Structures are given as structure tokens and as C-alpha cells.
Amino acid sequence: MKRARKTPVRTCVGCGRGADKRELVRIVRTADGHVTVDPTGKEAGRGAYVCADAACFEAAVRRRRFDSALRVSLKDDDIDRLARELKDALSILDSPRQGR
Numbered sequence: 001m002k003r004a005r006k007t008p009v010r011t012c013v014g015c016g017r018g019a020d021k022r023e024l025v026r027i028v029r030t031a032d033g034h035v036t037v038d039p040t041g042k043e044a045g046r047g048a049y050v051c052a053d054a055a056c057f058e059a060a061v062r063r064r065r066f067d068s069a070l071r072v073s074l075k076d077d078d079i080d081r082l083a084r085e086l087k088d089a090l091s092i093l094d095s096p097r098q099g100r
Ligand SMILES: [Zn+2]
Pocket: 012, 013, 014, 015, 016, 017, 050, 051, 053, 056
């Protein structure tokens, strides 16, 4: 009997919970050093994952988890931008039909 293909498990850098990759939002540092929210999870680069929950993002920011996970030094501006990008990504996840 064949086993079902395992879904990759990733750890949220905010709360430390391990979850199915699809339940988490990926933050990626691209090759040019730009840090961005990656809702598709397909962007090349070093990634960190948080739950689809702004509270986990904030916890990760407070503990500077992105800095160590992505080997960057995020400025307040970057964090503000990422928070907005995450909010956009979450609203897409919340409304799969993407109706405007
Ligand atoms: Zn979390």
C-alpha cells in the first residue's frame, strides 16, 4: 500500500507551532536581499514561516525572529511594509474568490 504524500511541515517563527506549510504564510528574503511576504510560497530565497495570523507576525517581530531566520536586519520601515503585505496576503486567503 502506498503512503499518501507527506505535506511539508514548517514551524511558525512567531509561536513555534509546527503546521502544514499551506497553513502558514511565507516571508522570503530574495536573492537581492529584499524581504517580502510570499503568499504563493514559490519565491526563491531563504524563507521563514508564520501562522496566517497577525499576532504571530507581531510576536516574531518582537523577538526579532525574522532577523535570525532570514539573516537580515529589518528596519522599522521594512516591518511596517511587511505587516501591510501580510494583511493583504491574509485578506486574499480569507476570501478565496477574490471578489472586489
Ligand atoms: Zn504562529
